[in-house]
Amino acid sequence: MQLTNRSKQVSNKEMTLAEKMYLPSIAQGLAITIKHFFMKKPTIQYPEVKRYLGPVFRGHHVLKRDEQGRERCTACGLCAVACPAEAISMIAAERKKGEENLYREEKYAAVYEINMLRCIFCGLCEEACPKQAIYLRHDRMVPVFQERDGIVYGKDKLVERMDDRYVRMNSEVKATPTEPSLTKAAT
Amino acid sequence: MDLTVLLVKGLIILVIFGITLLIATYSTYAERKVAGFLQDRLGPNRAGPFGLLQPIADAGKMFFKEDFIPAQASKWLFILGPCLAMLTALMSSAVIPFGDSIRFGEYTIPMQAIEINIGVLYIFGVVSLGVYGIMVGGWASNNKFSLLGAIRAASQNISYEIALGLSLIAILMMTGSLSLRAIVEEQATFFEWNVFTQPLGFIIFLTCAFAECNRTPFDLPECETELVGGYHTEYSSMKLGFYLFAEYINMFVSSAFISSLYFGGYHYPFMNAVHDALTGSMGEITGHNIATAIGTVVFFAKIFFFIFFFMWVRWTIPRFRYDQLMNLGWKTLIPLSILNVVVTGAGLLYDIKYTTWLIVVVMVVLAVMSSARAPKSQAAPQRA
Ligand code: SF4
Ligand code: SF4
Numbered sequence: 001m002q003l004t005n006r007s008k009q010v011s012n013k014e015m016t017l018a019e020k021m022y023l024p025s026i027a028q029g030l031a032i033t034i035k036h037f038f039m040k041k042p043t044i045q046y047p048e049v050k051r052y053l054g055p056v057f058r059g060h061h062v063l064k065r066d067e068q069g070r071e072r073c074t075a076c077g078l079c080a081v082a083c084p085a086e087a088i089s090m091i092a093a094e095r096k097k098g099e100e101n102l103y104r105e106e107k108y109a110a111v112y113e114i115n116m117l118r119c120i121f122c123g124l125c126e127e128a129c130p131k132q133a134i135y136l137r138h139d140r141m142v143p144v145f146q147e148r149d150g151i152v153y154g155k156d157k158l159v160e161r162m163d164d165r166y167v168r169m170n171s172e173v174k175a176t177p178t179e180p181s182l183t184k185a186a187t
Numbered sequence: 188m189d190l191t192v193l194l195v196k197g198l199i200i201l202v203i204f205g206i207t208l209l210i211a212t213y214s215t216y217a218e219r220k221v222a223g224f225l226q227d228r229l230g231p232n233r234a235g236p237f238g239l240l241q242p243i244a245d246a247g248k249m250f251f252k253e254d255f256i257p258a259q260a261s262k263w264l265f266i267l268g269p270c271l272a273m274l275t276a277l278m279s280s281a282v283i284p285f286g287d288s289i290r291f292g293e294y295t296i297p298m299q300a301i302e303i304n305i306g307v308l309y310i311f312g313v314v315s316l317g318v319y320g321i322m323v324g325g326w327a328s329n330n331k332f333s334l335l336g337a338i339r340a341a342s343q344n345i346s347y348e349i350a351l352g353l354s355l356i357a358i359l360m361m362t363g364s365l366s367l368r369a370i371v372e373e374q375a376t377f378f379e380w381n382v383f384t385q386p387l388g389f390i391i392f393l394t395c396a397f398a399e400c401n402r403t404p405f406d407l408p409e410c411e412t413e414l415v416g417g418y419h420t421e422y423s424s425m426k427l428g429f430y431l432f433a434e435y436i437n438m439f440v441s442s443a444f445i446s447s448l449y450f451g452g453y454h455y456p457f458m459n460a461v462h463d464a465l466t467g468s469m470g471e472i473t474g475h476n477i478a479t480a481i482g483t484v485v486f487f488a489k490i491f492f493f494i495f496f497f498m499w500v501r502w503t504i505p506r507f508r509y510d511q512l513m514n515l516g517w518k519t520l521i522p523l524s525i526l527n528v529v530v531t532g533a534g535l536l537y538d539i540k541y542t543t544w545l546i547v548v549v550m551v552v553l554a555v556m557s558s559a560r561a562p563k564s565q566a567a568p569q570r571a
Pocket of ligand 2 (some may be wrong): 072073074075076077078079080090109128129130131132133134
């Protein structure tokens with residue numbers, strides 16, 4: 001099977017005197033390396049400069065609200081079942097009268113927690129959800145942990161804020177992924 | 188000797204000591220920076236602006252690591268190893284003339300730690316002592332890989348020292364002195380730089396200098412792929428730091444040695460004109476001192492170029508196999524350097540300095556002929 005057309009047959013032929021002197025090939029090699037010395041470096045200075053990672057990047061989880069600002073999650077638990085890392089846990093509660101503008105369904109998640117140390121950012125929770133309630137944002141990463149407490153993210157960190165709505169289809173955004181102001185506010 | 192002269196002398200010694208250490212420190216930084224740039228990376232750039240504090244951070248790390256001595260190691264020799272390596276590395280920069288001379292009052296003080304008329308021999312002696320550091324350390328570790336590394340280092344250094352010495356003899360014959368200062372003074376005009384009169388000797392010397400410093404392509408004593416870490420496998424903390432540091436000091440000293448032996452030391456083209464202009468416009472003493480300073484700067488520029496060259500080669504050429512190393516040393520470099528000595532001697536009989544070009548020309552002709560006659564190698568693409 002031919003994988004590339006750049007492969008060369010190994011030849012064990014006698015080296016010529018010029019090759020035995022090494023110097024011509026050493027000079028050639030030095031010329032190649034010094035050329036790289038002056039080349040532009042492709043390095044991106046990571047924490048200061050961030051690349052746009054594309055619309056399919058799986059980052060920070062967000063519990064979506066609907067158009068009227070009601071939480072979509074109905075605490076069905078399918079995401080917790082789908083999660084291979086068993087990172088999700090929740091406690092369901094029944095919607096009371098007068099809370100219709102808070103929760104869309106009659107049952108909602110009173111507590112919804114994701115253990116970010118367990119989560120592997122596979123995105124299966126997003127796929128499993130029948131209510132389109134949970135998403136992994138493509139534009140924001142979960143920050144690096146410094147301490148052990150605060151690793152379990154509760155609803156305070158997960159539920160989408162009304163002034164910071166998340167839209168997936170926003171492929172013209174080409175800037176720092178952690179900048180919340182760059183995502184368009186609409187659903 | 189007068190007290191002031193003694194003071195200035197002591198000052199020069201201290202300054203040279205300090206400069207050697209400083210340059211060795213920043214060579215570690217430069218090495219990583221150069222390595223990065225040659226490999227399309229940026230190198231260290233987090234500690235301080237442009238990563239300039241990186242050597243300090245490294246040293247701090249080295250100091251705070253656990254200083255470990257293996258139970259089976261012979262303790263005092265184990266400690267002696269890095270000390271020897273460091274000591275010999277630091278000693279050798281003493282005889283290198285860094286510049287012409289400083290004048291003040293009626294005194295003239297050469298820019299050199301000690302001026303002895305056997306400078307070249309002194310360096311040779313100290314450099315060959317340097318291998319003891321590696322050998323003692325490798326042997327005392329009581330570890331097969333360290334021992335193998337130490338043996339390799341010893342045989343390699345001894346083999347290449349011969350060619351190194353022989354290639355130097357041609358220069359000594361031309362100068363008629365073992366004093367480094369005399370050798371440098373000999374190369375006052377540009378086309379009398381020894382690299383032009385001794386091209387072959389220069390190449391041999393350069394190769395051997397690489398081998399003596401245990402730098403790639405001759406870094407077999409510490410070759411990671413075969414010997415874990417070579418002679419310093421068992422070392423940690425600042426003892427390891429000393430070994431690594433000694434390598435960089437050696438690199439600095441050999442660069443200085445090469446530039447003073449072959450590249451005219453602190454000489455540069457038209458330096459007499461510059462000297463005359465400076466003494467003419469600023470008076471005898473200041474002008475002379477400034478001319479000396481320029482010469483020193485030029486000398487350091489040459490040194491830095493060679494340090495860079497050491498690194499450049501390191502990231503270009505792969506390591507030799509051990510038999511290739513020995514073949515190159517004994518079967519190529521030593522006969523060539525003997526031939527070099529003979530031809531130089533013959534030239535000196537008739538007062539011609541450039542006779543060694545003959546060898547170069549003959550070799551180039553032979554090489555071209557043999558590669559012309561060789562069957563064209565066809566790189567046939569592999570068939571399925
Ligand atoms: S992304 Fe994967 S691991 Fe993380 S919570 Fe969702 S399903 Fe679990
Ligand atoms: S996020 Fe979706 S899948 Fe998970 S409990 Fe809520 S509605 Fe069910």
